[in-house]
Amino acid sequence: MSQDHLILIQPGFVRPGRAPEARFACPDCNVLEGLLATAPAGAAAQLKVSRVPFERPRQAVIELLGPDHQGLPVLVLGDQHPVPADAQRHEGRAFVNDVQQISRLLAERHGLLAL
Numbered sequence: 001m002s003q004d005h006l007i008l009i010q011p012g013f014v015r016p017g018r019a020p021e022a023r024f025a026c027p028d029c030n031v032l033e034g035l036l037a038t039a040p041a042g043a044a045a046q047l048k049v050s051r052v053p054f055e056r057p058r059q060a061v062i063e064l065l066g067p068d069h070q071g072l073p074v075l076v077l078g079d080q081h082p083v084p085a086d087a088q089r090h091e092g093r094a095f096v097n098d099v100q101q102i103s104r105l106l107a108e109r110h111g112l113l114a115l
Helices: 027-037 059-065 099-110
Strands: 004-009 047-052 074-077 088-090 093-096
Touching: 004 027, 004 059, 004 099, 027 099, 047 059, 047 099, 059 074, 059 093, 074 099, 093 099
Parallel strands: 004 047
Antiparallel strands: 004 074, 074 093, 088 093
């Protein structure tokens, strides 16, 4: 059985064309980081969480979802729960990349707080 896999952008990245000392965070990823930080102990035990660099190509994401689906955050859905009908698919993997939907699924499937 595969587990759900949440992929986020590592906070503190430098953006091309911006001052090199300026650091940034993905707003949607940070919302989910906050939900993870406030999760009850053990709530996300069956959830894999990865953080990848901001720069593209994002090879770890490409390996799972192909080069056309590198936008983050993304929740790659495992087979332990029903897959929503509106989930996107790539080579048999179902995923969602809307932060509201990810939040709802993390609450339903893993006991995290909902937005």
